Amino acid sequence: MKGEKKVEGLGARLGSELLCAALASAVRDAAARWGCALEEVGEAIADVVEGDVASMIGAVMGAAAEGRKGEVQDREKGGAWDGYLSDEARRAHGVHFTPDAVAQRLVGLLDDLATPGPIVDPACGAGALLLAADRRWPRRALVGVERDPLLAMVAALRLLDARRGREHAGVRIVVGDGLAPLPDALDGRVAAVVMNPPYVPEKGHGEALAAVLRAHPRFEDVRGTRADLLYYFLARSVEMLAPAGQAAWLTPPHWLRADGACRLRAWLLKRGAMERFAWCEARGVFDATPGQEVLLSAFRRGEALREPRWRAEVILDGTQGDASAGWQKVQPQSLGEARWSPRADAKVLGWGARRKRQGRPLGELVRDFQGVVSGADRVTRRHERNFGGEYGWEVGAPIFLSESAHPPERWEPLLPYVRPVLRSGRLEAGRTYETEVAHAWMLYLDGEVDAAHLPAVEAVLGPYRPILEARREVRLGKMPWYRLHWPRDARAMRTPKLVVPRRAKHPCFALDLSGAVVSSDCTFLVAPDHVQDTRRYLRALMAELNSEETERYLRVFGKRKGELLEFYSSPLRELPVVGWPAVE
Incomplete structure (x- = not known):
């Protein structure tokens, strides 16, 4: 199955023996590339992963020393870490896949990042988006948050491997809740957030999402009649940003128009500006939603520094191409207090307003x-x-x-x-x-x-x-x-x-x-x-x-x-x- 795995559940750990064996195999490969002992790789991982993972690291290193089979093909392309959970487990915990080409395209929505500070992914999974950020900003500090310890270790190893032999400002992977405050008072000092938030809809998960809200009551400010978990993660990413900091989000597009996201949209507009919207077919991103669309969007804390633009039919071939090709202006009135329609031009918006004045609501x-x-x-x-x-x-x-x-x-x-x-x-x-x-x-x-x-x-x-x-x-x-x-x-x-x-x-x-x-x-x-x-x-x-x-x-x-x-x-x-x- 193609794609980089990204997981953020509601509390359960998703690690498996297969994933442990695959990580052990990756540790052995890294030791061979680095020309060092297995223990040195384990120590490097332990140095950057923050949380109670000592026993987990011990299990992985033991498996690596025993030489258990668990090969992961095309790791450098982010192509197979997603294969170690059942379909049922992925659906239950809001699992999505971020192919490398999509990760690069999402990071490409951000500008040159003049704001100082780290780049953060609060739901980092195996690290696909942080790896894409590293390719564009190879010296920046990278911080990931991941609830599952095994996935946190995978992300740490991949980032350490990518950055080995060059100067950079550091890698930190925190095992914990992506909605919780960042360590060392980093909130409000982050240059950019890159994120594929967990998609856990309220339907069928009401009790779990109620528990999330009890743990983080401040997100009542963005909860409407219904709320998906990703609404809280969008708000959380904005909390992290420094003034003029940016966030790039890979999400389903429904939150632009959902009734339950009305308060979220208003909350976002009070704190910043949407600068980019790009749509592509889901079959190129998430295997579970053929024929649907996904949205790549960019937000800035504070006033916009770029004219808001949108485009559709994003080419996901792993190349950046001409970043201005196909971009169209977003009309300011399309991002009002009601539903957002960023793809509507001035003529269509005027036509819609006339129909509302002349007609009666069907209700x-x-x-x-x-x-x-x-x-x-x-x-x-x-x-x-x-x-x-x-x-x-x-x-x-x-x-x-x-x-x-x-x-x-x-x-x-x-x-x-x-x-x-x-x-x-x-x-x-x-x-x-x-x-x-x-x-x-x-x-x-x-x-x-x-x-x-x-x-x-x-x-x-x-x-x-x-x-x-x-x-x-x-x-x-x-x-x-x-x-x-x-x-x-x-x-x-x-x-x-x-x-x-x-x-x-x-x-x-x-x-x-x-x-x-x-x-x-x-x-x-x-x-x-x-x-x-x-x-x-x-x-x-x-x-x-x-x-x-x-x-x-x-x-x-x-x-x-x-x-x-x-x-x-x-x-x-x-x-x-x-x-x-x-x-x-």
Whole structure:
């Protein structure tokens, strides 16, 4: 797998025997290159790694002396340190990969660095970004922070190896929390921060992120309705900087427009200025997100010293090329208090402002809902793994949702509860579903069932009861084990409604008059109670929402995930609908 590994978890150490063996192999190679004993390499590592790592160094040196196999190919390219954790471990701890070409490109966003002081990476992993900084500023002091001791030792060895035989201001790798203050009162004296912060979203990690906030309560200032761990790391990097110091960040781009990052964006603008934005495809950076974009950005503490610029389609071939090629001006009004749109030119920004003045927010015209979330559509490999395969479930077997042409035969005892479902992948833009169309089938159990039906519920869902009882709301005693997790408003789904995929390349609003259930990958919209002719109302609205103007507006001012537009939450509710009072 290509790429330099970068890890920052929420507390667990990620080291493994494989990584230890690979590091031992690297120590032996370094001893051969340096023409010294293994002990000298170990002492050099111990001199620059700060933290309780004596036992870990001892284990690595013991493995090196025994000559254990653990070769790492293409280490000089940052090409294989990422291969020593499972995919599950990487996902659980916010692991990302920083190929050498990307590291060089990120460092290239900074200017000549007139500010004195060290260069810091507060989530340094195996040191890819510090190595790139060393190539550009070979004499600067380099400081890395890494929670995992083995990775800290890898970073130390690689930097010592790169700097051997030349003068420099030092290398320090601190084993610890990247959100904690730097040693020796370095905060406020750092010339530059280069960082690929951990990506741990709040969804599914709420308790862990709450613990982070308890440990670092000052980051309440940047926490919105939701917060990813990377928001705290962005703020932390700014805290470190000296006046006129710079930070270069490799992140997903969602924080530019996310509602939960509104306070972060305002916080950043109060303390400095964004100077560079560059987008590239994620498949050239992170293996886990093909087809999406990543953002390389540069921030300066205090007033901007360069005109803010942006560009897309960054070439990641490891060469710097012409740093000015393709750069375009960022309009100041695109970085306001609301969402940022740095790629919008003055003409587009003016057009968007006119539509907002002339139109009405969609949220005033309809009520929006996410589709039904069952909490267990079907048996997954995760279920099989969590329960050890002891129940004999077949992966893919339907629990609440079946995508077969007809309802499964075993659901027959519960046919009164079986409903047709509309799914995102099969919706057709502009279509009216007047009669029952089933993209899938759902057991729509939205509450307590009649006592007479309980034996049928047990017969149909009983084999999967361990899966259903493991759901949070069931464990908390808030709902019966057989209920859908979030059944939504059944009455609203039976009324005429617009249905749209929550993510799609183009607007794909359809009108459902059949009363079908809407799946969780869709949003549905219903007319306000005061509207008398809801069908006419929604048909007219569907035509406007599927228009080219709507798509253009959302591409610039809405939210996207890669090429996919997002059709839910604030971006959808704030969408201006022009000329609507005449229709209503």
